[in-house]
Amino acid sequence: LSTAPADGQAVAATQFTASSQQPAISLERGEKRFGESTVFSDLSLAVKQGEVVSIIGPSGSGKTTLIRSLNGLEALNRGVVHLHGVAILAGSEESLKLPKLKHEMLEIGMVFQSFNLFPHKTVLDNVMMAPLYHKRGGRPETEAKARLLLDQVGMLMHENKYPHQLSGGQQQRVAIARALAMEPLVLLFDEPTSALDPETVGEVLRIIADLAKSGRTMVIVTHEMKFALDVSDRVVFMEKGRIAFNGSPDELRRQVARGDRLADFVRL
Numbered sequence: 001l002s003t004a005p006a007d008g009q010a011v012a013a014t015q016f017t018a019s020s021q022q023p024a025i026s027l028e029r030g031e032k033r034f035g036e037s038t039v040f041s042d043l044s045l046a047v048k049q050g051e052v053v054s055i056i057g058p059s060g061s062g063k064t065t066l067i068r069s070l071n072g073l074e075a076l077n078r079g080v081v082h083l084h085g086v087a088i089l090a091g092s093e094e095s096l097k098l099p100k101l102k103h104e105m106l107e108i109g110m111v112f113q114s115f116n117l118f119p120h121k122t123v124l125d126n127v128m129m130a131p132l133y134h135k136r137g138g139r140p141e142t143e144a145k146a147r148l149l150l151d152q153v154g155m156l157m158h159e160n161k162y163p164h165q166l167s168g169g170q171q172q173r174v175a176i177a178r179a180l181a182m183e184p185l186v187l188l189f190d191e192p193t194s195a196l197d198p199e200t201v202g203e204v205l206r207i208i209a210d211l212a213k214s215g216r217t218m219v220i221v222t223h224e225m226k227f228a229l230d231v232s233d234r235v236v237f238m239e240k241g242r243i244a245f246n247g248s249p250d251e252l253r254r255q256v257a258r259g260d261r262l263a264d265f266v267r268l
């Protein structure tokens with residue numbers, strides 16, 4: 001295990017050297033318990049740079065807990081999360097004690113099921129807030145970049161609106177622009193279309209599909225099976241806290257066609 005320097009706060013993003021040898025993000029031997037109940041134990045997942053991995057599976061199998069453990073929103077009991085070779089998170093029961101790695105956590109973007117936009121900020125301010133707060137650049141350049149991102153997700157004409165004036169799909173597109181504004185190394189999506197009206201699901205999936213094509217490293221928890229198979233390099237099927245399948249969409253299709261028990265869940 002590589003350990004981060006003692007002065008973790010000072011680690012610059014440049015420390016994350018791109019390499020085909022090491023995963024962009026990985027969880028090794030993760031264990032997560034809520035009280036007496038174990039969501040998963042000894043769970044490992046590695047995502048390569050530029051790879052798009054979808055996590056599918058029945059409700060309650062631990063998909064959301066897994067993805068939230070990758071960026072510290074859930075505290076692991078055991079296991080280690082590496083980002084481009086740097087240990088950024090360790091379970092509370094690990095002997096490995098890491099310094100608080102705030103800068104590293106900013107390299108992981110997250111899009112939530114319920115958008116989580118700041119309600120009293122305009123669309124433009126929502127996208128600019130994190131880069132300004134973390135001093136990623138001056139206001140004019142941050143604003144210009146935010147507008148580019150809003151254009152990319154088709155929301156530039158709504159830049160002065162507030163979240164409550166937007167549909168769910170529009171809010172989620174802003175949330176995606178907001179995540180991109182920090183130029184994260186890895187982008188996590190936690191059921192990004194589950195809270196949307198059916199008519200706005202497509203517009204959000206199209207944006208995510210475009211991002212997937214652009215070579216971003218992405219992990220997507222989703223119930224949208226066709227979408228997952230279309231955009232992903234790899235699909236992970238979780239069941240009761242275990243990875244029951246981990247392979248390419250084609251392998252999954254073949255397995256389903258053969259009448260594997262995965263076919264009970266994956267209807268294509």
Ligand code: ADP
Pocket residue numbers: 034039057058059060061062063064065066
């Ligand atoms: P999925 O995303 O696959 O639906 P989750 O990760 O949301 O599954 O949940 C996995 C299990 O962990 C479920 O049994 C759920 O009830 C439990 N769980 C999730 N979050 C919490 C929590 N904050 N407290 C207690 N139990 C939780």
